Amino acid sequence: MKPFLFLGLFAFSYLAFSSVKIHEELYIPGQNPLIVKELIHAGTVEIDHVTSEGFELYGPRGIGLYLDQKNIVYLDMKEMNQKNLSGYPSSDEIALKMKELAKKFPRIMKLFSIGKSVKGKDLWVIKISDNVEEDEIEPEFKYISSMHGDEITGRELSISLIEEIGENYGTDQDITELVDNTEIFIMPSMNPDGSDLKQRANAKFVDLNRNFPDILRDTDSRTEGRQIETQHVMNFQAQRKFSLSANFHGGTIVANYPWDSKYDLHPLDTLVKQFSQGYSDLNPDMRSSTEFPGGITNGAQWYVVRGGMQDWSYNWYNDLQITLELSHLKWPSYSDIPRHYKNNRDSLIQYMKYVHHGAGFKIVSPKTSGKVEVTQTSPVVKNFGIFTFKNSEFYKILPEGDYTFTILRNNKRKKKVSVSVTSNQISLDGNYVTIE
Numbered sequence: 001m002k003p004f005l006f007l008g009l010f011a012f013s014y015l016a017f018s019s020v021k022i023h024e025e026l027y028i029p030g031q032n033p034l035i036v037k038e039l040i041h042a043g044t045v046e047i048d049h050v051t052s053e054g055f056e057l058y059g060p061r062g063i064g065l066y067l068d069q070k071n072i073v074y075l076d077m078k079e080m081n082q083k084n085l086s087g088y089p090s091s092d093e094i095a096l097k098m099k100e101l102a103k104k105f106p107r108i109m110k111l112f113s114i115g116k117s118v119k120g121k122d123l124w125v126i127k128i129s130d131n132v133e134e135d136e137i138e139p140e141f142k143y144i145s146s147m148h149g150d151e152i153t154g155r156e157l158s159i160s161l162i163e164e165i166g167e168n169y170g171t172d173q174d175i176t177e178l179v180d181n182t183e184i185f186i187m188p189s190m191n192p193d194g195s196d197l198k199q200r201a202n203a204k205f206v207d208l209n210r211n212f213p214d215i216l217r218d219t220d221s222r223t224e225g226r227q228i229e230t231q232h233v234m235n236f237q238a239q240r241k242f243s244l245s246a247n248f249h250g251g252t253i254v255a256n257y258p259w260d261s262k263y264d265l266h267p268l269d270t271l272v273k274q275f276s277q278g279y280s281d282l283n284p285d286m287r288s289s290t291e292f293p294g295g296i297t298n299g300a301q302w303y304v305v306r307g308g309m310q311d312w313s314y315n316w317y318n319d320l321q322i323t324l325e326l327s328h329l330k331w332p333s334y335s336d337i338p339r340h341y342k343n344n345r346d347s348l349i350q351y352m353k354y355v356h357h358g359a360g361f362k363i364v365s366p367k368t369s370g371k372v373e374v375t376q377t378s379p380v381v382k383n384f385g386i387f388t389f390k391n392s393e394f395y396k397i398l399p400e401g402d403y404t405f406t407i408l409r410n411n412k413r414k415k416k417v418s419v420s421v422t423s424n425q426i427s428l429d430g431n432y433v434t435i436e
């Protein structure tokens with residue numbers, strides 16, 4: 001069955017900048033969000049994971065009471081999670097596990113914190129690369145999981161993935177090539193407070209995936225006034241040069257590609273669909289979805305999200321990002337995690353390889369910044385726009401073809417270079433042209 005494509009049409013107007021406080025987390029089975037359209041229009045609630053089976057509704061205290069009065073049947077999502085809590089590690093235990101992994105694989109892994117949560121928990125990231133202590137000129141990739149604290153599957157799968165990369169580096173050719181030529185960053189838990197509380201929002205009851213700069217409303221990417229976890233991720237992004245990312249969620253199974261906030265085609269629409277399909281094709285549960293054809297969906301056509309991480313990262317940082325919904329249950333039975341990992345393992349590796357589907361340049365003189373105009377010259381002529389670069393380095397995910405980079409440095413010397421992008425191969429240290 002097709003998802004409710006029409007939902008976005010009425011949903012777009014309400015989420016302008018969500019300051020919804022989330023105290024109640026409800027699931028409305030057998031209905032679509034039109035049944036609570038007054039609440040949506042009033043801006044008092046958020047919806048998520050709209051499928052033919054129902055939808056999730058988040059908002060302040062009193063939402064349940066409102067539904068009672070309207071005789072609308074609902075389930076309490078926190079109660080739904082309760083039954084599967086046993087076996088799961090705490091956020092402290094996840095941190096400990098990450099420390100152990102970094103210690104076990106020091107040749108390729110480095111652990112660092114990008115800051116602390118509301119409750120003072122470190123937001124840990126593991127960097128994986130050869131020469132891991134150095135900042136090499138290689139394409140940069142990232143996975144971030146569980147900004148919705150109760151969407152726990154991705155956190156566990158991130159840990160399994162880190163472990164598998166560590167165990168197989170040097171023996172598995174695919175993994176070795178990827179690690180040697182890429183800088184990979186994995187953050188299993190963006191919202192440790194939420195996960196410890198078994199709730200969606202952070203400890204201040206704010207949904208972090210509605211808390212990023214809104215590409216339709218904000219004119220720049222400023223951290224002021226945002227939640228501390230959002231600010232740390234924004235600063236982390238600003239310091240790095242990520243060009244491909246994904247963020248992990250749960251509640252259904254699908255690969256969701258941008259835009260989330262508007263119906264326009266993304267400049268990399270064909271390619272990002274291809275990447276999403278590539279993820280889905282290797283994941284038996286996703287590929288065989290009856291809800292989403294092929295296991296993929298456009299974000300806005302599914303339902304509009306404003307202030308999400310996915311749109312923000314490309315709009316301000318040229319970092320193409322998709323949203324991966326990894327399990328029907330947000331909090332599946334812990335014994336089911338290995339099955340979920342098995343279903344996602346090949347997809348997770350494949351998607352990381354796509355970071356090599358691009359080209360870039362490095363400038364010999366250090367600390368050069370400027371702008372670059374990216375124009376495709378073959379097989380079609382297309383202008384991808386003007387991007388900024390800093391620290392003498394630029395890289396961009398692009399469709400297969402030939403390109404001209406017209407580089408304008410801070411000293412105004414204009415230079416044109418030609419690059420080519422080919423599919424499905426990991427290029428040694430990326431595909432960078434060196435410029436004097």
Ligand SMILES: [Zn+2]
Nearest residue numbers: 148151249250
């Ligand atoms: Zn989510």
